[in-house]
Amino acid sequence: MLQIILVLCLFIALVIPIGRYLYHIADNKKTFADPVFNPIDNFIFRICGIKKEDMNWKQYALALIATNGVMILIGYIILRIQNLPIFNPNNIESMEPSLSFNTIISFMTNTNLQHYSGESGLSYLSQMAVIIFMMFLAAASGYAVCMAFIRGIAGKKSLGNFFVDVVRVITRALIPLSLIVGILLVGQGVPQNLSANKTVETIEGKYQDIAMGPIAALESIKHIGTNGGGFLGANSSTPLENPTVVSNIIELLSMMVLPGACIIVFGLMVYYRKKEEDIGSNKNKNNVLFGGEGRTIFVAMSILFLIGLTVCYLAEKAGNPELAEVGLSQAMGSMEGKEVRFGIAQSSLFTTVTTSFTTGTVNNMHDTLTPLGGMVALLNMMLNVVFGGKGVGFMNMALYAIIAVFICGLMIGRTPEYLGKKIEGKEMKLAAMCIILHPLLILAFSALAVSVSAGVDGISNPGFHGLTQVLYEFASSAANNGSGFEGLADNSYFWNITTGIVMFVGRYITIIIQLAIAGSLMAKRRVNESIGTLRTNTFGFSLTLVMVVLIFSALTFFPVLSLGPIAEHLTLWR
Template sequence: MGIIQIVVVIAILLLLVKPVGTYLYHVFSNEPNRLDRIFGGFERGIYKVSGLKNREGMSWKTYALSFLSTNIVLVVFGYLVLRLQGGLPVNPNGITELEQTLTFNTVISFMTNTNLQHYSGETGLSYFSQMTVITMMMFTSAASGFSVAAAFVRGITGKNSLGNFFEDFVKAIIRVFLPLALLVTMALVALHVPQTLKPTLEVTTLEGAAQQIAIGPVASLESIKHLGTNGGGFFGANSAHPFENPSPLTNVIEILSMWMLPASLPYMYGLFAKNKRQGWGIFAAMMTLFVLLLSLNYAAEIKGNPAMADLGIETSQGSMEGKEVRFGVAQSALFTAVTTAATTGSVNNMHDTQTPLGSITPLALMMLNNVFGGKGVGLINMLMYAVLAVFLCGLMVGRTPEFLGRKIEAREMKLIAVAILIHPLIILAPTAASFLTDLGQGAISNSGYHGLTQVLYEYTSSAANNGSGFEGLADNSTFWNVMTGIVMLLGRYISIIAMLAVAGSLIRKQPVPETIGTFRTDNGLFTGILIGTVLIIGALTFLPVVVLGPIAEHLTLR
């Protein structure tokens, strides 16, 4: 039954890819379509108020500067609100301001679409902060990523320009996230997810004790949390909390919400390239990697903990430690794989309690940093590996590599090398540095191999802008708030700027006519080469540390 549940959800996703990808193409193609009649009036009003009457195409530098400046303004606004929340309205529970380094970590986390939380939402933030900072940044960070992805796709497919960031930003919010968030919010409210501004409830238990039950505007945050692949929870327990995720049905809705848009972007790319096979090839590579790692997690968790089996304890239900009974192993494993493959970061089970082999799946999906990915970034990363694969194949046969009719030369490869190498650097270097200081080691709650995995997971989640936590690390300290904040910044912006520069370089090149010797990138052979490229680079950079952590822990349990 567990496998059937997983297959059904994947089948539903496959049915959604084409219509959603087509819709996204119409949103970002900048060609007149029926959507203009529905949303055009709202957008023109926004353009008029903001002074964007002339929305000309931008160079890659102007696009990147617009992206960065918008994010900086939102970070400043968010920082001020969180520091002053104690005196701001809509704070019925009287919650005071966040500490300075925690505020820094929080605003960076949500603006980079990471949503790593070193605080507990129901006790750390007021309703005003949850709505005006957290929910707002969930919309804007996702829209920023979508905009960059649209610009990158226009660049490599040879459109006239990368587009206008502010126009893409507004369209992403008005035409994609707001309508979908409204629909998902209504569905979650109908399925008993709270949506209220009432203060914390005081109830009396059957034993006569007083108990505080936190509530709030949960459903609205929950919808954009998953649609925007944000992942930050209203409650500290995230989607394992029954108010955020009360039933198996809401669990499936949340899985599809965070998976649907990233999985549809390759199809949108195929429409831009005027070659749907290109899009399906990228999607096939993503899905193959996903299924392989999902299978590892499910097999490890359903088998259970070997140390428990040695004690003669029944493990027919698999390893249920840290999992909700209402979901079981199958929906927990699927949620774990989707939330890390789509760099969402929400969790419906505690990854710290997974079996050692099972914990390899979320780690590997974040380390590869391109399996579906967050809002737009996953597609960009996979296309980056596609360009690298073409370049390597060109070297092997002695031809100048070409991708979508444009020559791949030294400038593009240097930028891609920067984007590829920064990811392992900002994971492995801080991990090593944290073991050299008492400030880093003092947060570790487990000794030995599991303690190494805790630290490695924290930085991998930060660098991949995922935000899920291993939850065994005492990370709300000045050291961890600052270190992970810096890693999140580097992980988000260096690769995006580098890939925008690649798009700006390719769009200026004259297309090369296709010949009999042109290496095809829209067939099964190239999909296999692409998967191999991703796995080889991932293994070369991360396999040693994975062996020192989860694999070594598994061998000791045996």
């Protein structure tokens, strides 16, 4: 428990200063790093011909899709020709077409779902020019959209410029933080080289191949950008990616700080916008650490996170009753699929964090979790509002906030308002579409997978657990999480194509809808608060948000969860 508390306290200590720094980046304010980064940014703007012109939501969305589309094409070509002797000391062959499609969609959508094993499936050229590069660009694209969304709902006059936002996020946040994390990981023993794999003789007198390569570089941006794809097939459970408890804590904090910081950005942007309206200038404003609106959402997310963490930890600590029946000790809980150096606490925390913050990296095999522990990981991705990566959790929670104020407004007979803007039919239709799309992708494609032979053939564990495997694969894809429940034979045409479609739609259609909502709210006139205005910066509204999320998720996912992890749990503990 002390290990878990330590990590959470470090998270709170780091997220506020990093959030304030990210706010200054998003709002184009002065930072201590301007003398270093301004010349770099201006040089990139000049050679790329980037004009710092404001965009409306349609232009912003088009710039995102066009840029990502070009990178998808380039990345696909590299994967198909990676057998060339360029940074390919291990003589890796070219990737098969459907797997290339799945891989490039996966990494461009910041999902990082892997139907291949990194050490045997990719050359160093692909690892660097496709995987690591995409991790930077996909993460920067997501954070740029989040900043634009925040500007729109917070009442700024412009959504900003996509290209400017991407450059500033990469140069001022992702690269510096990745360098720091990379150095720390190298200090813990994570390899960083371009050498061929090493063949060594083991103590037993046998021979084993030890993977080499730019592992630390990938590990740093993998967590900072909430990407999740591992250099190796076993991901962060292997000592080459995550050798010690210290490296485990570094990776945990790395994937937590920027998603949490996005909520700080929102709170500060709303707070300072209100102060500007009150005093008419940017001067003489009181400095705050958080901002009331941001604190409300942060508290709601924290409640959901702590509920999931508690259930996962207690479920793994309780272990498997079948072992007790045959006389085996359950004192250590369920250690199946977990690394001894991490144990129950670090494994449960990592599982909850990676699925809450939609990173997808794993330090244990989720397929071996207890039914309730696996359900926590699954439900975090189904909700997709518990912090989330790249600001996704915040944007989705903001949609629930819009629905919450709409419901509360109807109850008191007033036109719903959020952050001084009226919530009308257009916003509600868009929010409903966005919230419905996520479960539709998960449930519809899961139904397809268990209805056709191509899908059923990939299920290795029939029964309740097999259904959970299928649900997890599509929930991970739709939430752009990328963690694998494992157990599926997923490197097939069916699974490569269907998950590729789900990842693409789950990423880009959702972003377009959210930008449309931000653009609609930004264009509305502000209304003054009155005695009947619902206050959305209180602890009471945090609880309202939690209840709205749980009610919607219960109505949507409880039936299928009952057929999967819940039924498996009841059978196990009969």
